Amino acid sequence: MVKAAYIHIPFCEHICHYCDFNKVFLKNQPVDDYIESLLMEMELATQRTLPDRLETIYIGGGTPTALTAKQLQTLFEGMAQIFPLEQVKEFTVEVNPDSSELDKLNVMKNAGVNRLSIGVQTFEQDLLKGIGRTHSRKSVEESIERSRKVGFKNISIDLMFGLPHQKPDHFEQTLKEAIALNVDHISAYSLKVEEKTVFYNQLRKGKLSLPPEDDEVKMYNLLRTKLAKAGFTHYEISNFAKPGFESKHNLVYWNNEEYYGFGAGAHGYVQGVRNQNYGPVPKYIQAIKKYELPYLHEHNVTVVERIEEAMFMGLRKRKGISIEQFKKSYHCNPEELYQHQIDKLIERGLLEKKQGWIRLTNEGLLLGNEVFEQFIAVLEEGHIV
Known part of the structure; x- marks a missing residue:
């Protein structure tokens, strides 16, 4: 059942040093x-597979607000002809603080967008520049x-820690300022240096000074304690929400549910098939002009792969995996499939079982x-009924 859609806008007015998403x-x-x-x-995909009822839409990038208000209007008006947007429960657009002009915000609000995700990363000006x-x-x-x-009542911000030259007291100050903004949701991710980024090139040349691991652990612990005191629920490894403001769209991913992926480089998961679109914008447009879905490749997800994904995605959630729900969804018992791995991780203090749930401990976080690696390449196809 397809109840979610991700839409990718690859255009950026500048390229961040850590970003490895598809962008130009x-x-x-x-x-x-x-x-x-x-x-x-969108038309071609929905002709192939009708959505049951689209409940969440997420427009990300790149930088969606790099589009003009008129271009955003064209996009939303076109989408309204394909999807009943009035039925969408959560409609998120990523916003760059430098391109959040009033006319764009009004266009989004009038189109039914009800959640904004604003890229902040840090409040330290030197770190921002870096x-x-x-x-x-x-x-x-x-x-x-x-x-x-304009009327937006659900605002999320993104933060990062483990940045070059960042210290725990820097991050503590960023958290203090983030809390003072009185936003509804905060995502905070540790820097991962990915290939094809400015930081990766700097690292190879020995020019990237990253914080020691102990400092990164201190920053993550500060994140958890400070946001808990401020009334945020820690509901996923890197995500914190005021009650009722958990991201419904991201929960689709963590619950291993299906979703459309539209745009250059986007990934989708529909009717048991994962697909990836062409990344280069010209190649993407060229495929569409032939009235073809712009798939670089498609992959039929096997039973074992579905189970593996359900384990490592589900364990990202703080409440973890419901054993009974897992049985209903995948017709097998995770405790029996992964008895050795689960027992070993419990013994190490990284997993715990409580009231029918399996979840990460504080140390496991x-x-x-x-932890996730323990559930990959363990099972064999054909041995699961």
């Missing part, structure tokens, strides 16, 4: 043709103030990837 500089790009192609892809961001603390405050005035 905005200047001289065929933005209008891209929007037309996006809408055509990671390639161009906004300021003031522009973040102004962006949130404008959004509230710090070693999540190490």
Whole structure:
């Protein structure tokens, strides 16, 4: 059942040093043709597989607000012809503080967007410059103030820690300022240096000074304790929400449910098949002009792969995995399939079982990837009924 859609806008007015998402500089790009192609892809995909009822939409990037108000209007009007947007429960758009002009916010609000995700990362101006961001603390405050005035009542911000030259006291100050903004949701991710990024090139040349692991652990512990005191629920490894403001769209991923992926480089998961679109914008547009879905490749997800994904995605949630729900969804008992792995991780203090749930311990949160690896390449196809 497809109840969610991710829409990718790959255009950026500048490229951040840590970003490995599919993106291109905005200047001289065929933005209008891209929007037309996006809408055509939505039509082609829904002709192939009708959504049951679209409940969440997430427009990310890149930088969605790099589009003009008129281009955003064209996109939303086209989407309304394909999807009943009035039925969507959560409609999120990623916003750059530097491009959150009032006319764009009004277009989004009038189209039914009801949640904004604002890229902040840090409030330290030197750190912002060091990671390639161009906004300021003031522009973040102004962006949130404008959004509230337009009527947005669900605002999330993204933060990062483990940045070059960042210290725990820097991050503690960023958390203090983030809490003072009175937002509804905070996502906070540890920096991962990925290939094809500015930081990766700097690291290879020995020019990237990252904090020691102990400092990164201190920052994560500060994140958890400070946000808990401020009334946020820690509901996923990197996500915190005021009661009732958990991200419904991201829970689709963590619950291993299906979703459309529209746009250059986007990934989708529909009717048991994962697909990835062409990344280069011209190649994406060219495929659409042939009235073809722009798939670089498709993969039929096997039973074992579904179970593996359900384990490591489900364990990202703080409440973990419901054993009974797992049995209903996958017709098998995770305790029996992974008895050795679960017992070993419990013995190490990284997992715990409580009232029919399996979840990460506080120590397990710090070693999540190490835990998830224990559930990969363990089972064999054909041995699961």
